[in-house]
Amino acid sequence: MSEGLSTTSYALLGLLAFDDETSRHGMTGYELKQRSDYTLRFYWVSPAMSQIYTELAKLDRLGLAEPVTASKGRRTARRYRITADGHETLLDWLRTSEPEFPILKHPVALRLIMGHLLDPGQVQAMLADYIERVGERRQDLRDVRDMLGDAHERRFPAMVADWGLGFYDSEAEIAQKLLARLEAEPDGPQGS
Amino acid sequence: MSEGLSTTSYALLGLLAFDDETSRHGMTGYELKQRSDYTLRFYWVSPAMSQIYTELAKLDRLGLAEPVTASKGRRTARRYRITADGHETLLDWLRTSEPEFPILKHPVALRLIMGHLLDPGQVQAMLADYIERVGERRQDLRDVRDMLGDAHERRFPAMVADWGLGFYDSEAEIAQKLLARLEAEPDGPQGS
DNA sequence: TGTAGCATGTAAGCCGTTACATGATTGA
DNA sequence: TCAATCATGTAACGGCTTACATGCTACA
Numbered sequence: 001m002s003e004g005l006s007t008t009s010y011a012l013l014g015l016l017a018f019d020d021e022t023s024r025h026g027m028t029g030y031e032l033k034q035r036s037d038y039t040l041r042f043y044w045v046s047p048a049m050s051q052i053y054t055e056l057a058k059l060d061r062l063g064l065a066e067p068v069t070a071s072k073g074r075r076t077a078r079r080y081r082i083t084a085d086g087h088e089t090l091l092d093w094l095r096t097s098e099p100e101f102p103i104l105k106h107p108v109a110l111r112l113i114m115g116h117l118l119d120p121g122q123v124q125a126m127l128a129d130y131i132e133r134v135g136e137r138r139q140d141l142r143d144v145r146d147m148l149g150d151a152h153e154r155r156f157p158a159m160v161a162d163w164g165l166g167f168y169d170s171e172a173e174i175a176q177k178l179l180a181r182l183e184a185e186p187d188g189p190q191g192s
Numbered sequence: 193m194s195e196g197l198s199t200t201s202y203a204l205l206g207l208l209a210f211d212d213e214t215s216r217h218g219m220t221g222y223e224l225k226q227r228s229d230y231t232l233r234f235y236w237v238s239p240a241m242s243q244i245y246t247e248l249a250k251l252d253r254l255g256l257a258e259p260v261t262a263s264k265g266r267r268t269a270r271r272y273r274i275t276a277d278g279h280e281t282l283l284d285w286l287r288t289s290e291p292e293f294p295i296l297k298h299p300v301a302l303r304l305i306m307g308h309l310l311d312p313g314q315v316q317a318m319l320a321d322y323i324e325r326v327g328e329r330r331q332d333l334r335d336v337r338d339m340l341g342d343a344h345e346r347r348f349p350a351m352v353a354d355w356g357l358g359f360y361d362s363e364a365e366i367a368q369k370l371l372a373r374l375e376a377e378p379d380g381p382q383g384s
Numbered sequence: 385t386g387t388a389g390c391a392t393g394t395a396a397g398c399c400g401t402t403a404c405a406t407g408a409t410t411g412a
Numbered sequence: 413t414c415a416a417t418c419a420t421g422t423a424a425c426g427g428c429t430t431a432c433a434t435g436c437t438a439c440a
Contacts, residue, residue: 006399007299014306030419043301048401053421076408076419094310099299099318101325102363107199107291109235109355114206115348118286126291133293156307159370163301170362171294178351198427222391240429245393268391268436 016082026068026079042164127179138168208274218260218271234356319371330360
């Protein structure tokens with residue numbers, strides 16, 4: 001009962017709202033997943049497919065989204081569109097809810113803190129590897145950013161993409177500096 | 193059955209390992225929570241008290257940690273110490289597991305992407321507020337960093353603290369730039 | 385004497401994942 | 413025709429939170 005919406009629900013509702021403004025023919029769960037994979041994923045999470053279908057069923061139940069062209073013929077695809085109620089609910093959330101402080105789950109930093117338990121070489125390899133992976137991620141996001149272009153209607157998504165790029169640049173820079181710091185003192189002065 | 197350890201379990205085991213190297217009289221769940229609040233919290237999560245007690249019971253059950261001075265007299269405090277097995281397990285995890293890529297859950301960025309649904313003033317206020325909160329968090333972490341000092345034994349925790357400070361600086365800088373960008377075009381050029 | 389902090393735990397429940405199960409459509 | 417991709421869902425379960433419940437200790 002009382003079915004509140006999670007932040008992920010609002011995020012998906014937000015994706016439906018974007019669709020509404022552009023094509024307005026609705027989105028399938030599958031499409032929503034793809035969209036999540038190259039937007040939400042960078043600053044929130046990309047929910048599992050099963051989760052997306054669950055959320056969609058919930059949004060429908062609450063009247064915030066509705067299936068459009070519900071399985072035309074015997075086609076299995078169900079497209080969902082945001083409703084007026086859904087729009088209102090989203091807007092209300094945006095206007096009145098306090099954004100939580102960001103949560104960063106950083107397995108590399110978590111391991112680095114216990115660096116004294118490892119060989120110096122292993123720690124350095126871990127950082128070097130991380131820097132590389134950050135570069136790959138950055139490129140993925142760079143592609144997204146390029147697709148967004150400089151159109152005024154997409155300036156907010158573009159800003160968020162730029163935010164992400166800035167984050168990755170910062171990560172690479174910090175890790176690089178730490179790596180240099182470790183390389184400067186190969187084993188460390190054992191004495192005080 | 194099969195009881196694997198979560199990353200959070202390893203994080204707590206790591207805290208017990210630090211204690212072992214310094215005082216070795218063990219830590220209570222309560223102390224572990226306090227420690228988490230000003231270390232883990234910045235790059236992982238600070239688990240709820242109930243979660244910590246659950247983890248401690250699990251580590252005990254698996255022989256990775258053990259209660260020391262188990263409730264001396266009728267005192268309720270139970271101090272836990274990492275075992276040799278626990279040490280080995282932790283080391284094994286550090287050496288062989290691939291660190292996941294960091295996950296950033298960023299409610300401010302999530303809202304910003306839907307900025308076109310809000311008044312320009314509201315978006316700007318949200319960013320300004322965020323910048324302020326980042327400053328507060330940074331100060332909390334700065335205090336932790338200062339406590340760590342420059343002692344060689346604590347160089348890894350110090351590095352991670354510096355990492356966090358770098359992250360906060362980057363966040364503040366990015367948000368500041370975006371804010372300036374929004375202020376530069378008060379309403380935006382409605383036409384193309 | 386009472387309240388803040390120390391200390392420990394259980395129960396209910398949310399959010400999300402992986403594994404499983406199924407089937408249609410498109411193009412090589 | 414066969415594989416990749418599109419498409420949808422259920423079941424089981426893990427990890428974590430909040431709410432609840434309890435009690436001791438130090439100190440103002």
